[in-house]
Amino acid sequence: MGKVIEIKVPEYTVKKKPNYIKIGKKVDKLIEKNFSDGKYIVRAIGSQDHPKLSVNELIKKIKKLGTDKYDSKRKEVCHDEFSMYNHDMHAGKILIKNSKLVIPKSYKYKTEFGDFVYHFYEHTPIDRGYSVRIDIFLIYDAKKLERAKKIKNKNPRWARKQTERCLYKFKDPKNKKEALVGIINIL
Numbered sequence: 001m002g003k004v005i006e007i008k009v010p011e012y013t014v015k016k017k018p019n020y021i022k023i024g025k026k027v028d029k030l031i032e033k034n035f036s037d038g039k040y041i042v043r044a045i046g047s048q049d050h051p052k053l054s055v056n057e058l059i060k061k062i063k064k065l066g067t068d069k070y071d072s073k074r075k076e077v078c079h080d081e082f083s084m085y086n087h088d089m090h091a092g093k094i095l096i097k098n099s100k101l102v103i104p105k106s107y108k109y110k111t112e113f114g115d116f117v118y119h120f121y122e123h124t125p126i127d128r129g130y131s132v133r134i135d136i137f138l139i140y141d142a143k144k145l146e147r148a149k150k151i152k153n154k155n156p157r158w159a160r161k162q163t164e165r166c167l168y169k170f171k172d173p174k175n176k177k178e179a180l181v182g183i184i185n186i187l
Helices: 020-034 055-065 112-122
Strands: 003-007 038-045 092-097 136-141 145-147 167-170 180-186
Touching: 003 020, 020 092, 020 112, 020 180, 038 112, 055 136, 055 180
Parallel strands: 003 180
Antiparallel strands: 038 092, 038 136, 136 180, 145 167
C-alpha cells in the first residue's frame, strides 16, 4: 500500500460552484510532486456516499483492503449500467510525463483533478440527485489493473463505449493493496 497524502483545500465545497481550475491545479501539483512518471488509474470518492463512516475510517478500510469496496451487499452508483461488466471499480486514467500531468485535449478544464471536480459537481446530480465533493483520490499502478470485460449473456441495453473505458478490474484480486500506490485526502 502506498502513501497517504493530505492536502488542505478549504475553498472546495459543493455549496457553490467550485473553481475547477484553481482547485484542480492545486491537487495536480501535489500529484506531480509525489508520483513518478508513468500511467496510473485514479478513483475519486466522496465520503457522503459512505454515510456510516468518517473520512478517516474510510481511509483505514481502503488501506486495509486496497479498495473502497468493503461491503459486498452494498450496490454501487449506476449498478444496473455497470452490472454487465466483470469489474472492481469505476475509475479514470492519468499519465505523468517529465514530472507533469498530461492533460487530454478533450478536457473542458485543463487540469486533471479539476476535470474530476467538474464531473462530480455537474454530472453526479444526474445519477445521485446531488453534487459530490471529492474527499479521497485513490491512485493505482496501471500495470496492476486491466479494463473490465462484458459478462456474456448480460443485457446489452446499457452498453456504451464511454462506460467501457472507465471500468477496471484488479489483475490480482487477492492482492488489491499492492496495486494502490497512494491515497490523497482532500481536507
